[in-house]
Amino acid sequence: xxxxxVNNVTKEYRLGQLKSLKHTLMKAFDRLHGxxxxxLKPFKALDSVDFKVEPGEVVGIIGTNGAGKSTxxxxxxxxxxxxxxxxxxxxxxxxxxxxxxxxxxxxTGRENVYLNGSxxxxxxxQIDKKxxxxxxxxxxEQFIDTPIKRYSSGMQVRLGFSIxxxxxxxxxxxDEVLAVGDLAFQRKCFDRMEELIKNRGKTVLIVGHxxxxxxxxxxxxxxxxxxxxxxxxxxxxxxxxxxxMTNEKVEEKLSHEIGNIIGHGSSGExxxxxxxxxxxxxxxxxxxxxxxxxxxxxxxxKTNVDVQGIEVVIGIHTSDxxxxxxTSSAMTPHRLNFPxxxxxxxxxxxxxxxxPGVYAIGMSFFDQYRRPMWYGENLKTLRxxxxxxxxxxxxxxxxxxxPFDWYFPSLVKNxxxxxxPSS
Amino acid sequence: MKHLMELFTYRELIxxxxxxxxxxxxxxxxxxxxxxxxxxxxxVLILTVVFSRxxxxxxxxxxxxxxxxxxxxxxxxxxxxxxxxxxxxxSNANLIKKIYFPREVLPLASIIGASLDVLxxxxxxxxxxxxxxxxxTLNIFFIIPILAIEFLFGFGLALLLGTINVWYRDVTQATxxxxxxxxxxxxxxxxxSMVPEKYRALYVLNPMVGIVEGFRNAVLKGIMPDMxxxxxxxxxxxxxxxxxxxxxxxKEFDFVDVI
Numbered sequence: 001x002x003x004x005x006v007n008n009v010t011k012e013y014r015l016g017q018l019k020s021l022k023h024t025l026m027k028a029f030d031r032l033h034g035x036x037x038x039x040l041k042p043f044k045a046l047d048s049v050d051f052k053v054e055p056g057e058v059v060g061i062i063g064t065n066g067a068g069k070s071t072x073x074x075x076x077x078x079x080x081x082x083x084x085x086x087x088x089x090x091x092x093x094x095x096x097x098x099x100x101x102x103x104x105x106x107x108t109g110r111e112n113v114y115l116n117g118s119x120x121x122x123x124x125x126q127i128d129k130k131x132x133x134x135x136x137x138x139x140x141e142q143f144i145d146t147p148i149k150r151y152s153s154g155m156q157v158r159l160g161f162s163i164x165x166x167x168x169x170x171x172x173x174x175d176e177v178l179a180v181g182d183l184a185f186q187r188k189c190f191d192r193m194e195e196l197i198k199n200r201g202k203t204v205l206i207v208g209h210x211x212x213x214x215x216x217x218x219x220x221x222x223x224x225x226x227x228x229x230x231x232x233x234x235x236x237x238x239x240x241x242x243x244x245m246t247n248e249k250v251e252e253k254l255s256h257e258i259g260n261i262i263g264h265g266s267s268g269e270x271x272x273x274x275x276x277x278x279x280x281x282x283x284x285x286x287x288x289x290x291x292x293x294x295x296x297x298x299x300x301x302k303t304n305v306d307v308q309g310i311e312v313v314i315g316i317h318t319s320d321x322x323x324x325x326x327t328s329s330a331m332t333p334h335r336l337n338f339p340x341x342x343x344x345x346x347x348x349x350x351x352x353x354x355x356p357g358v359y360a361i362g363m364s365f366f367d368q369y370r371r372p373m374w375y376g377e378n379l380k381t382l383r384x385x386x387x388x389x390x391x392x393x394x395x396x397x398x399x400x401x402x403p404f405d406w407y408f409p410s411l412v413k414n415x416x417x418x419x420x421p422s423s
Numbered sequence: 424m425k426h427l428m429e430l431f432t433y434r435e436l437i438x439x440x441x442x443x444x445x446x447x448x449x450x451x452x453x454x455x456x457x458x459x460x461x462x463x464x465x466x467v468l469i470l471t472v473v474f475s476r477x478x479x480x481x482x483x484x485x486x487x488x489x490x491x492x493x494x495x496x497x498x499x500x501x502x503x504x505x506x507x508x509x510x511x512x513x514s515n516a517n518l519i520k521k522i523y524f525p526r527e528v529l530p531l532a533s534i535i536g537a538s539l540d541v542l543x544x545x546x547x548x549x550x551x552x553x554x555x556x557x558x559x560t561l562n563i564f565f566i567i568p569i570l571a572i573e574f575l576f577g578f579g580l581a582l583l584l585g586t587i588n589v590w591y592r593d594v595t596q597a598t599x600x601x602x603x604x605x606x607x608x609x610x611x612x613x614x615x616s617m618v619p620e621k622y623r624a625l626y627v628l629n630p631m632v633g634i635v636e637g638f639r640n641a642v643l644k645g646i647m648p649d650m651x652x653x654x655x656x657x658x659x660x661x662x663x664x665x666x667x668x669x670x671x672x673x674k675e676f677d678f679v680d681v682i
Contacts, residue, residue: 013680074679078523081676101521104443106450118439119522147450
């Protein structure tokens, strides 16, 4: 028994601005006289979307901006109706479309709890019962009788989140609400979401851009692109495909800039001409590397003036800009004085412990006073593959796979097993 | 019928939204609800000075302040219904975009919230009735169906104009102007008897004529309302409500896309 059925749903919007009343009347007049009227082109925000959700599933919906994610959630929470197709929802729906919708600045925290609760479909009796819990979770006990326009924006958002998540419904529909408030509160929100999902067995649909968070709490993921579901399945696989797709776009952009790599800032003293990757001792540049193989990063650069005592920093980040590691030439004993001209440097990472996925290089040059001379991120992408390692035996997530030792003294004396197996 | 049932399940929301409106209108206001007394009192004072003392309008033998207040009260209820109901969808756009509930909740709650002012005016009116020692008769109970008809008419019109207002904000501006004209086409500052006989048939097609006249007669003269006039008002009110409801329901789900 599916709890949500979405049958062939299409949602069209008309592009363009609604003109004045005069404009509309003139057009109606023209139409009456049989004149041709230019029609606005419909835009398909959703295009024949078709899927079912079973009770207890936690479905994450990802996709680039404008892929139709929010439109889909709006249709599921009955805010908007589809142009074609239909949806069937069994059970009550709590729409957390956006935290704090309908909070009123002039009312006190207490009054807002009751108003917002009833907007979300809670009865007075239910709010009475949950009131203390809501206030305690938002950490606003002291301020609950103060008009919320005197609250900081973080406090308002905390109150909104606390009310919204106190709604008891079979289906939760969440749009980008996980990251609210300061870091400590974000942690709390995330725990609350996980608790709602895992302990109470609710069916959840979440839209978000923080893909790592979604990957963690979802049991299923869908990738929307231009109004269509193009991938649907197990979170880790979908996420990786999504990263690859995002990455191909980035690569496309980068490949137009052959010959010179454009940094995000440059003083003009140094230009980076190319960055290349090599696997092990192989001297053919590649962008695909096997996990635990050694990675050599080669940089062709040109100094337009003589530079003294410079520092080179190279970093690796994921395609969504989570920085993993950095290394600096300042840690070497060499003093880097380059005369004006073309140069090459190489930086070697043995046993690359990066998990399977797509990464990119960031790089910066500083002069001896640590003034940046050139810097950039997402300069060149690197794919890590895992054909040698049995993925079914690997933990499914994580960014780095460090070489841990395992030791079982009661089973095997004096023998340590290292991962990766040293060949 | 199904709509009414659903609306009933949302009664707490309607109550809370109406209370919000009342609370917000008194927050950070020094005189608070005193304004609700001062405003109608001043209007009646001005109308009395201008139209009774200066222009010498007749008032069917009733003291002029009482005469004009007796009509102004139902009229204010009507303008409040329109004034609060029409912009309620646009001003609650953030709710419409984010949360599902039957959309009639918004005009209904706004109208209820705004009607508190009318209720306060009614209290002053009662004081005035006592002051002038007006003898009430059982016909006073006619004001209940009269107000019901008036609400039906006003709510229907508010649904219609409120819907159009979602597409064209001009409606809010135009409504204010329309109500000004409408007031002079309704026997509020002058008696119905002042309207020339040859225009009378056309004049009474304004449903507010039967309502205002009926209300004033039932309270101040203690006589039954003119059933012919009230019949016209009732028919037009039902028609207005059906049209408003139909248009509103047909467009309800498009609000979110255009608001």
